[in-house]
Amino acid sequence: MCYNELSLARNSGEGGFGGCIMTPKVTLDWVRQVKAKHEGMLLSKRNVVGVGIGFREKGGQMTDEMALIVSVTKKLPAGELSAADQIPTEIEDVPIDVKEVGEIRALD
Amino acid sequence: MNAALANAIDLVRNVRQEYVEFLFGKPNVRTCGVGFKESGGVVTDEPCVVVGVTKKVPKAQLTAQELLPKVLSQDVKTDVIEVGLIRAFQGPTDRWRPAPGGVSIGHYAITAGTLGCLVAKNGQTYILSNNHVLANSNDAKAGDAILQPGPHDGGTMADQIAALAEFVAIDFGDAPAECGIATAVEQLLNAVAKAMGSRHRITTFQEAPGTNLVDCALALPTSPDIVSKEILNIGVPKGVREATLGTAVQKSGRTTGHTTGQIIQIDLTVQVAYGTRTATFTDQLMAGAMSAGGDSGSAVLDDEGYVVGLLFAGSETTTIINPIQAVLDALNAQIVT
Numbered sequence: 004m005c006y007n008e009l010s011l012a013r014n015s016g017e018g019g020f021g022g023c024i025m026t027p028k029v030t031l032d033w034v035r036q037v038k039a040k041h042e043g044m045l046l047s048k049r050n051v052v053g054v055g056i057g058f059r060e061k062g063g064q065m066t067d068e069m070a071l072i073v074s075v076t077k078k079l080p081a082g083e084l085s086a087a088d089q090i091p092t093e094i095e096d097v098p099i100d101v102k103e104v105g106e107i108r109a110l111d
Numbered sequence: 112m113n114a115a116l117a118n119a120i121d122l123v124r125n126v127r128q129e130y131v132e133f134l135f136g137k138p139n140v141r142t143c144g145v146g147f148k149e150s151g152g153v154v155t156d157e158p159c160v161v162v163g164v165t166k167k168v169p170k171a172q173l174t175a176q177e178l179l180p181k182v183l184s185q186d187v188k189t190d191v192i193e194v195g196l197i198r199a200f201q202g203p204t205d206r207w208r209p210a211p212g213g214v215s216i217g218h219y220a221i222t223a224g225t226l227g228c229l230v231a232k233n234g235q236t237y238i239l240s241n242n243h244v245l246a247n248s249n250d251a252k253a254g255d256a257i258l259q260p261g262p263h264d265g266g267t268m269a270d271q272i273a274a275l276a277e278f279v280a281i282d283f284g285d286a287p288a289e290c291g292i293a294t295a296v297e298q299l300l301n302a303v304a305k306a307m308g309s310r311h312r313i314t315t316f317q318e319a320p321g322t323n324l325v326d327c328a329l330a331l332p333t334s335p336d337i338v339s340k341e342i343l344n345i346g347v348p349k350g351v352r353e354a355t356l357g358t359a360v361q362k363s364g365r366t367t368g369h370t371t372g373q374i375i376q377i378d379l380t381v382q383v384a385y386g387t388r389t390a391t392f393t394d395q396l397m398a399g400a401m402s403a404g405g406d407s408g409s410a411v412l413d414d415e416g417y418v419v420g421l422l423f424a425g426s427e428t429t430t431i432i433n434p435i436q437a438v439l440d441a442l443n444a445q446i447v448t
Contacts, residue, residue, distance in 0.1 A: 035378060055378055056376060058357075058375075104426045107381060107429060108404075108425075
């Protein structure tokens with residue numbers, strides 16, 4: 004889906020466009036709305052300790068694509084997680100990156 | 112080393128010995144040694160007497176007597192280099208007077224954290240750091256002794272540098288909601304809902320329970336000149352800026368010293384462990400690995416020296432930062448520049 008077509012697509016409820024040559028992109032404002040709506044659900048999943056907004060990583064490289072970044076204490080194989088604890092790869096056009104961070108604690 | 116060079120060095124040594132007292136009598140002179148003469152930025156193989164001054168001053172501003180001679184006896188030359196103020200190396204866990212940002216500090220009952228920077232409020236200057244550094248994670252009262260260095264670094268009551276002035280309480284989500292009006296409204300609305308046969312119930316929140324924006328506190332120095340507005344290895348803050356994705360940042364902290372990183376997440380909601388308790392923070396900044404236990408309370412600045420946040424938490428791979436404006440708003444204070 005193209006950046007400039009996003010709002011139209013959202014309003015019309017359409018899923019995507021064929022033949023689009025632009026890199027899929029979502030705006031910060033949209034990522035913020037999606038985050039506000041879904042972070043409670045994401046934070047309730049096993050091992051999740053944070054939900055933020057960042058640039059997506061692909062193959063160890065930072066892209067310029069906005070994403071929701073879900074921080075987990077430990078990444079687990081999908082097979083060890085119940086269906087309810089699986090983290091989706093995308094919500095409402097916003098990609099989700101899962102990052103293993105260990106325990107986040109006050110640094111005294 | 113060939114014999115000619117060895118002889119030349121011996122000669123310079125003797126001449127240095129002869130002139131050392133004379134040279135230290137000149138203003139700004141801090142060191143006097145033997146080294147190779149530098150000429151046009153290139154080190155030559157000619158030994159000479161190297162004089163270190165705190166600051167080079169234009170000739171015109173010096174009297175003939177104050178000028179350092181270019182040549183001493185027996186054609187031995189001098190080199191003048193700027194060395195700044197030379198002092199014994201002090202680490203961030205040492206006792207500092209005056210104490211700059213970036214050094215060990217702590218409430219008498221904690222381990223140790225970091226002195227962030229100075230802030231001004233109502234015409235007075237305060238030390239800014241975390242609640243969990245200066246106020247023992249809510250378990251403290253105004254006037255409690257703040258030690259520099261912190262207790263873990265050997266600080267005792269003899270090292271008191273400040274008194275706890277105020278802190279923003281951390282909400283661990285375990286306190287019962289206490290808002291009489293909201294509860295009364297809730298009961299009234301639920302009575303109405305019941306009377307109308309509705310299955311819905313109204314629940315009131317003053318804010319989402321157990322969420323926080325900042326982990327911060329202020330301490331009043333025991334005297335104004337016991338602290339310095341400088342931050343170790345960074346300098347005096349230039350002001351305040353808002354960080355965003357990709358902002359290059361730096362901090363000076365008690366444990367890992369001066370480190371740099373980048374903001375990799377914004378709008379972060381995060382659950383932070385405080386010992387056995389957990390507190391949720393919203394609207395935080397995340398940087399990569401640039402801190403460790405003891406760095407809590409460090410001021411986080413951008414690469415141009417503007418304060419963007421207050422470091423308070425982290426993991427092996429992350430550093431969690433309160434945006435500075437939220438801190439200053441909560442405390443009604445300004446960064447001292």
